[in-house]
Amino acid sequence: xPDMKQALFRFYAELNDFLPQARRGKAFVHRFWGNPNVKDxxxxxxxxxxxxxxxxxxxxxxxxxxxxxxxxxxxxxPVFESLDITPVLRLxxxxxxVTRFVLDAHLGRLASxxxxxxxxxxxxxxxxxxxxxxxSQQQERILLTRDVGLLKRSAVSHGYWVRHTRAREQVVxxxxxxxxxxAVAAFQRCLCCNSLLEPVSxxxxxxxxxxxxxxxxxxxxACPDCGRLYWKGSHYRHMSQFIAALTAKxxxxxxxxxxxxxxxxx
Numbered sequence: 528x529p530d531m532k533q534a535l536f537r538f539y540a541e542l543n544d545f546l547p548q549a550r551r552g553k554a555f556v557h558r559f560w561g562n563p564n565v566k567d568x569x570x571x572x573x574x575x576x577x578x579x580x581x582x583x584x585x586x587x588x589x590x591x592x593x594x595x596x597x598x599x600x601x602x603x604x605p606v607f608e609s610l611d612i613t614p615v616l617r618l619x620x621x622x623x624x625v626t627r628f629v630l631d632a633h634l635g636r637l638a639s640x641x642x643x644x645x646x647x648x649x650x651x652x653x654x655x656x657x658x659x660x661x662x663s664q665q666q667e668r669i670l671l672t673r674d675v676g677l678l679k680r681s682a683v684s685h686g687y688w689v690r691h692t693r694a695r696e697q698v699v700x701x702x703x704x705x706x707x708x709x710a711v712a713a714f715q716r717c718l719c720c721n722s723l724l725e726p727v728s729x730x731x732x733x734x735x736x737x738x739x740x741x742x743x744x745x746x747x748x749a750c751p752d753c754g755r756l757y758w759k760g761s762h763y764r765h766m767s768q769f770i771a772a773l774t775a776k777x778x779x780x781x782x783x784x785x786x787x788x789x790x791x792x793x
Contacts, residue, residue, distance in 0.1 A: 532597035533558045538574060540605045541704075544690065545573040545675065559595065566591035569603060575678030577663075577670065577686025580606040606685065606705075626705055629668040631659055631677065636694035641701070642721055643766060645712030649721060656680070671701065699773065713770050714763070717750035724748040724757060732756055 536557050543551040550572075559568065565584065566576050569591075581604040582589050595601070627647040630638045631654060638650035649662060656674075660682035663670040670686040672678060678686040687704060691697045702708055716723060727749045733741060735756060744758045757763075 529560070531558050531560060532595075534568075534595055534597070534599040534601055536568075536572065536601050536603065538572075538603045541690075542574050542578060542603060542605050544688070545575070545578075547573075562594050562596075564591060565589065565593045565595055565601065568595055570679050573675075574603065575675055575683075575686060575688065577678040577683040578605055578688065579603055606687070625667075626707060626710070627666065627668045628701075629654075629659060629662045629666070629670055631656075631670075631672040631674060633673060634671060634689065634694075634697070637671070637689070637697045637701070639718045640694060640698040642716040642718050643713060644698070644702075644770065645710075645715045646707070647716075647721065669705070695769075702773070708774055711770065711774055713766070714748075714757070717753060717755055717757075719755050720750060720753045722750050722752040725751055727756075 533556050535554050537554040538546060538550075549555075557568065557572065563571075565582055569579060569582075570576055576591060582591070582593070583602040583604075584593055584595075585600055627649075628638075628641060629649040630641075632650075632652045635650060635652060638648050641648040647668075649666070649668060654662075656677050659670060659672070659677065660680040662668060663686065664682045664684060667685070670678065670683050671689055672686065673689055673692075675688055677683070678688060687701070689697050689700065691700050702711075714724075725748060727747050729736075729741065729745050729747055732747055732749065736747075740758060740760070744760070746759060748757045749755070750757075
């Protein structure tokens, strides 16, 4: 029987969230048989490959198919969204520079927040795992999920395991993780279907508006796909306060209901 081999691994930053406490923030020895590729070993240690952006083996950048050898020293880093590491990157052809998301069925409220902030966010409450992985790959979207196993699917190249369980904390987490605070462009997308909103005149939608709204508001936007109407009502004011606190890095205001929109088209 061949001798057991060993390699020294070190995971950085939030990749440690997937490791047992004893292995976090430090180098540790991993023992193995045969000639596994580094992707399989990383995932066997609990870290989904979709959260990994750079692997250094013996000081050089390698791809996921690199074969682990006895005595190797491996450093594993998370996604670098605020730092361009293209010159040393070997895992993918290029990092994602246009940030777009696809979310699993359990993150609908987070999807609404991300759309409200202007980010291209694909979500349905009936997405199956295979479909999510395919959309992430084909449309080059970052897959956000609370399911670690989903991120280990081979089709997923960019993914992130959302740590928090409450939507307001989740959106702050995602913005910080992908360095998106300066990219916020609020109230540009439909909260229902993700389409970009278009300005419409009050006269053209008058018959679809409650009488009080017609009296108080003159500015409207409509979704060209689902027909939903939006105006600057109480929901807009609550969300404006939330966004102001978010981008100013001050304590967030108390939560308010997050409806899917101000009004529905008929």
